[in-house]
Every structure is written in structure tokens, then in C-alpha cells.
Amino acid sequence: MTAALAAGAPRAEGLLLRPFRAQDAPALLGVHRDPTLRRYVRHRVSDLDEAARWLETQERGRAEGSRYSFAVLEEGALVGNVVLKRGAPGSAGSEVGYWTAAAARGRGVAPRALAALTVWAGETFAADGLVRLDLFHEGDNQASCRVAEKAGYPFEALVPAAPPQYPLDGHWHSRPAGAAG
Template sequence: MSIVLNAPPTPSASGLLLRPWHDSDAEALLAAYRDPVLLRWTLNPVTTPVEARAFLHRSRQGWAAGRRFSFAVLEATPEGERLAGQVLLKEVTPGRPYAEVGYWTAAAARGRGVAPRAVDAVSDWAFARFAATGLTRLELLHQVDNLASCRVAQKSGYVFQEVLPARPPFPRDGHRHVRQRA
């Protein structure tokens, strides 16, 4: 896939490059998932090379099917690019007015506005790319006790809509935030 998105730098963070995952990202992916905070909020952790290969394979399949678009979020460092997180657009279906956005941020990238800028970039791309197929609303879901995700949603233009009751596989109630196409 040749889709590449950019998010500009801020006073506290370098610019971001968002692109489909590459097989060469496996080691960085595994390193990111060694973070206990990320593991706490993740339903499907990536903790072995086999799981990393499966993650990357599913990412390619999602792009090929045109329904699930997983972006590796990279930031520039003096040593080169470093994995800062992931943003995922999922459940894209022609004729359906909504899809879901998910994300995670690597430990070293937290607290510097990386997640909101990356979510914003993918949200803008989604509305531009899928407007003709009827996409008018994006949803961002998180558990009620994930306050950092609540802040990311708000900073990315997602308005709180409702509390969702816990249901498997989610052990706690959740929040639904919504961003409408401008």
C-alpha cells in the first residue's frame, strides 16, 4: 500500500508519518507490546514473533479487503524513525454511515500529543477517502477507566456520546465518542 499520512510537529513532539505496517516492523511491534500499560488495555497482545507475524498478516489482509486500515505511527528521531503507535480504521463498509477508530501509543511516545495528532490524521483521511461510500461518522470506544483514551478522543474532536455496558470480551463499561464529518 502506498498510503502515507503526515501529522505536523508540535513544540513537544516531532512530526509523524503514518503508513501501512511493514514486515520489518515486527521487532518494534514486539518491543512496544512489552509495555505493561499497553498490555493492560489490549485485547490481543503481540508478545511473540509468531503473534507479530500474524498481526502484520492481518494488517495486510485488512488493507486488501478494503475494510480495515491499520497504520503504523512513526516519529522522527536523530537515529531515524521510531514506532510511536498505531491507529486503526475498522468496520468500513460501503453504504454504512459509520466506522470505528482505535489506537494505541508506545510508552516512549505518550504525553506529547502523538495519539491525538495521529487519530486526527486518520480521521480526516477516512472522511475524505470514504465520503462517497456514505461515511459520515466515526466512533472511538474505550473502557470507562481509561482516562487517557478519553482525553485523546476529546483532543481529536470526538464528542462523548454515551456509556456502553460491559459485554464480552470487555470486562468494564465503556465510553462511545463520536466525530461527525464536517
């Protein structure tokens, strides 16, 4: 069992963060109907088969120790996702990501979940060498900039576009792993 599996899940006030489950497929599909979310996520879910594949990818990443994705629930409803994309064992840095369901935007869900993931990642992987977390988003996504800053991830630099996968310039935010910032 990896350290991350033994350490449980991040904790955020008013939210439940837990690994995704196969039964989350219908809720995941519903969240992905939002055009704003679809604009900014790389892997879109358009039907239940795609939802099942996305969930299998999350489960496989967790088993391999490379991706720790957590469903963010509020009062039992799926309102978001936070993820730690872990590099090779012993890596000093990892990447975090997130998305928020349309109905949950503007209520502090993403910053709370991201701050909880940050603390969890530091506590879980510090002994493995993790010291820094990086966050990237498209440069025109001002809401993601606000979430990053509220969660203690200051802007570091502009990242040039790399079409076709990244057609727009992006923003790089970074912070130390661990204690809330």
C-alpha cells in the same frame, strides 16, 4: 485498487503514518512489552510469531477493505498505531482505534495521529457514504478519554460491560468524519 489504497496515508505534523510492514515485527514486539498497553489492547503480541500474525491481519484487512491500520513513526521509531475499521461498503459509520508506545505518551502523538486519520477517512470514504466515526475505550482509561476529546471526539454515552471480551463499562465517543474538529 480501493479508494483508500489510492488515497495514500494520513498526514500529521512531525509524524509519519504508513501501512505496517513485515519488518515492523521487532518494533511491534518491543512496544507490546509495556504492561499499560497490554492492559488495554485486545490482541497482544508476545513473540515474533504473534507479531507476524498481527501484521498479516492488518495486511489482510487492508486488502479486503475492512481495516486500515497505520504505523505511527517519529524520527523512524514506532510510537503508535491508528486504525480505521470500515464496515460494509456504503456504511455511514466506521470505528477508529489507536495505541501509543509508552515512550511517546503525553506528547500529543495519539491526538495528532487520530486527527489525521479522521481527516483521511473522511476524504477517502465520503463518496462511499462515510459520515460518522466512532471510538470506544474502557471506561477506566482516562488517557484515552483525553485523546478522544483532543482529537474532536466528544463523549456520547456509557457502554455497559459485555464479559468476557469487555469486562468493564466502556465509553463511546463519536464525531463526523472529515475535517479536523
